[in-house]
Structures are given as C-alpha cells and as structure tokens.
Amino acid sequence: MGQATDLPRNEAGIAAALGILKQRFGEKFQTGQSVREQHGHTTTWIRTQAPDAVVFARSTAQVAEIVKVCADHKVPVIAYGTGTSLEGHVNAPAGGVCIDLSEMNEILAVNGEDLDCVVQPGVTREQLNTYLRDRGLFFPIDPGANASLGGMASTRASGTNAVRYGTMKDNVLALEVVLPSGEVITTASRARKSSAGYDLTRLMIGSEGTLGIITQITLRLQGIPEAMSSARCSFETVDAACQAVMATIQYGIPVARIELLDAKSVGAANAYSGLDLPETPLLLLEFHGSQSAVAEQAEMFGDIAEEFGGSGFEWTTRAEERTRLWQARHDMYWASMALRPGAKGISTDVCVPISRLAECVTAAQDKAAELGLLSPLVGHVGDGNFHMLPLIDMADEDEVARAESFVSWLNDLAISMEGTCTGEHGIGQGKKPYLVRELGAAVDVMAAIKRAIDPDNIMNPGKII
Numbered sequence: 001m002g003q004a005t006d007l008p009r010n011e012a013g014i015a016a017a018l019g020i021l022k023q024r025f026g027e028k029f030q031t032g033q034s035v036r037e038q039h040g041h042t043t044t045w046i047r048t049q050a051p052d053a054v055v056f057a058r059s060t061a062q063v064a065e066i067v068k069v070c071a072d073h074k075v076p077v078i079a080y081g082t083g084t085s086l087e088g089h090v091n092a093p094a095g096g097v098c099i100d101l102s103e104m105n106e107i108l109a110v111n112g113e114d115l116d117c118v119v120q121p122g123v124t125r126e127q128l129n130t131y132l133r134d135r136g137l138f139f140p141i142d143p144g145a146n147a148s149l150g151g152m153a154s155t156r157a158s159g160t161n162a163v164r165y166g167t168m169k170d171n172v173l174a175l176e177v178v179l180p181s182g183e184v185i186t187t188a189s190r191a192r193k194s195s196a197g198y199d200l201t202r203l204m205i206g207s208e209g210t211l212g213i214i215t216q217i218t219l220r221l222q223g224i225p226e227a228m229s230s231a232r233c234s235f236e237t238v239d240a241a242c243q244a245v246m247a248t249i250q251y252g253i254p255v256a257r258i259e260l261l262d263a264k265s266v267g268a269a270n271a272y273s274g275l276d277l278p279e280t281p282l283l284l285l286e287f288h289g290s291q292s293a294v295a296e297q298a299e300m301f302g303d304i305a306e307e308f309g310g311s312g313f314e315w316t317t318r319a320e321e322r323t324r325l326w327q328a329r330h331d332m333y334w335a336s337m338a339l340r341p342g343a344k345g346i347s348t349d350v351c352v353p354i355s356r357l358a359e360c361v362t363a364a365q366d367k368a369a370e371l372g373l374l375s376p377l378v379g380h381v382g383d384g385n386f387h388m389l390p391l392i393d394m395a396d397e398d399e400v401a402r403a404e405s406f407v408s409w410l411n412d413l414a415i416s417m418e419g420t421c422t423g424e425h426g427i428g429q430g431k432k433p434y435l436v437r438e439l440g441a442a443v444d445v446m447a448a449i450k451r452a453i454d455p456d457n458i459m460n461p462g463k464i465i
Helices: 011-028 033-038 060-072 125-135 149-154 200-204 238-250 263-273 291-307 319-330 332-337 354-370 397-416 432-439 442-453
Strands: 053-056 077-080 097-100 107-111 116-119 172-178 184-186 213-220 227-234 255-261 282-289 311-316 377-380 385-388
Touching (some): 011 053, 011 060, 011 097, 033 053, 060 172, 077 149, 077 213, 116 125, 125 149, 149 213, 172 200, 227 291, 227 319, 238 255, 238 354, 255 263, 263 319, 263 332, 263 377, 319 332, 354 377, 354 385, 354 397, 432 442
Parallel strands (some): 077 097
Antiparallel strands (some): 172 184, 227 282, 227 311
C-alpha cells in the first residue's frame, strides 16, 4: 500500500519563504493549526500531513508570485481546490506552502456558439452547471463530489457520465498553468483541434499538480438534451448485472450513465436516502436525446435486462424521480460509511476492459468475503470502472492488514486483466507502488519529464513519481 511517508524538510527555506509570504499576503496568509490540517485532509485512511502555511490566492498573478517565492527558496508548493481527492493528493509530506484556489472561482467567458467556456480553477462543477442552465448548456463530467474544475483537471476526473461524454481529458481544450519557476504558460487555443507541437494540455491533465498549477481552464460544453430518461433494474447476481452491461455496450445503445450497486450498497442507499429498492444488485441508467430516442433506448435496455434475469425494470422521464435516484447514487460514499459508524473507508477505483468486468467484479466480491471485509461495491460500469469501499476499524491491526492485502490484490488483479489500478482517482500517495507495475519503464519517462520541468521537485512532491 502507498503510505503518507514523510520527506526531508528544507527548514531554512520554509522559514524564509513564510516570512516573505506573510508580509506580502497579510490576512490571506494563514498558519493556524486547524486551517493547515484542513488543507492536508484526506477523505480516506491515509495519514494527514499538513502544510506549514496556507495562502488564499485570487488571481493568476498571485499564484505566480507565491510560486516564485517558493522556487527561490526551494520550498514545496501544493495546490488545493475543495479537498475531495481520495489518494492523499493534497498532503504535504515535506511541509511547505498550500495555495488555496477556492477564491479563484469566476466564470470568465461562455462562448455559446462554440460550445465552450473559460473558468478559473476554483469554480465547482455544480456552480458551472447552475450558471449554464439558462443558456441551454451543461458540462457533463460528474465525479459525484462537488469538486473544483481545477482539481478535476489535475486528477483527470470522470464519473457517472463518462461512458457517453468521456473524461476530463476529452473535455478540456486549453489550460493556463503556472510552472515551478513562476512562469505562466497557455497550453493551447480554443480551436477544437490542433497539430501545433506537443500536447501540453493532456500532459498537465492528470499530473496532479506535480508539473504546475492550473489557473485557468477552457472547457467543452454540451447542449442540454431535449429529453432524459432514467431506468432501474434489479438482478439476482452482480455477474448477471455485469453481463447486461456488457451486452448494452456491445449493442451500441448510447447510454449516458450506467451504474452498478451491489446488495450492500442498495441497502445502504435505502437506509440513507429513504428509498425502498429491492436489496439485490441494481443497475441505474440514464439516456439522453429526443423524446422518442430516450424511450426507444430504455425499452431496448429492458429487453436486454430480461435476457439476464432482470426484474422490476422501470424507466421515467420525470425530473423529480430521476433526481432522487441519482442523488442517492451520489450520496453512496456517506451511505456506505453509515453501515459501520466510526470506520474508515478505503475507496478503490480499478478499471478493466468491459469484457473482463463481470469476472473482475465477481472475483473482488469473493476475495472481500474470504478476508471477512465489509466492502460495498458501486461502479461506473459502462466503461469498466468500479469501486469497492472496505470499511475498516483502524484500531484493529489484523483488519487493517487484511484490508491492505485486499486493496493490493485488487489493484494487481485489474492490472493482470490489462486494466488499470486507478480509473479516475489518480495516483497521489496511495497508488504509487502500482503505477510501476502497470506501466513499467514508462514511469521513468514520467520522472524525466518531472525533472526537466521541476528540477528542484517543489511541485507537490511525493505524489505519482
């Protein structure tokens, strides 16, 4: 397992940089213990490593100024959005300065005719979609949490809509980035395609703040569909549900979302969100298009589900019913945590080719049961991505060891199936050991890029590489 290992501290450099930043930023410079711990907080079991100071930036110029001070004194810099990451991304293992980007939350431009917009990194996905709604537009990437768009780009986030609309890498046209030197670059234009040199936009997306700090994002937008329908269907086994998913994708039904909940997760959702669903494996789906198209798609899925023993199939276009179901899905982390109050959750996120999904999910469930772990399962299964959430008593050393063994086994299983150890959470601290197993010598290439751009290793050290 990846752990929150402490790295050597540059005490003299940190003291000098903090003195300068305190003088320049006044009340926007904070060193209180609670503020620092909040900005090293991780929503999983990785130990919190707080920065030495937090600076609340309001502009690209301020971010560049902070980075230049830190570069001059070789002090680590960690960007912070909303703190919803799950692999220790915002920890400060060598101390240093956290730049909080939450006040950089302006929507700078919406180009409706071109279906794109320009935003600052602190804008959240819900904020953007609320702003766009009256214009008939929306941004489709939906990781569940109301994450900041800068953080979503940094971790190459995806979520429930990825099966139709792709991930962040497919929906970012250009970035403005502050490099480790404090220099500001723009990676591309608003053009929908370009052959102009290296694809620096894609290089920065998913780099988790290790190559620079994103200060502006140009995003692709979508028109709000004429109609949306949601469907639900229960199955006797997770394997049957996964087989139905594979058939749906292979038949080319253009689902926007297709989510799997196992029986434990359905029970948790019933208790937490006040639902009354049958406590057996469940698929939730959403279809986008014209009124006739969404009806046809839902009915086609119903026929497929019946082939695999699906029951209780229902679909609806009523907004309030759709919202209730999808809100329950988005609340699954907290619903699952309520199954064992006081426990810590380890959220996994492997992804495999769709043809191996049923095999991988079934093996994962069997392994968790063999190890005696309470581990609800949910998944964005339309693209082969699923999560298990072992709920662990951190005071029980044997249980912690079993959970570590399970997570390691699951990551290795996904890699052995030509999949990945992380479909959307990123590497951070938690998954560094598996990156080498998955990509081998390619990690050396990443390290070479990191050294070239950030020779003093000040940008989010201890992550990915």
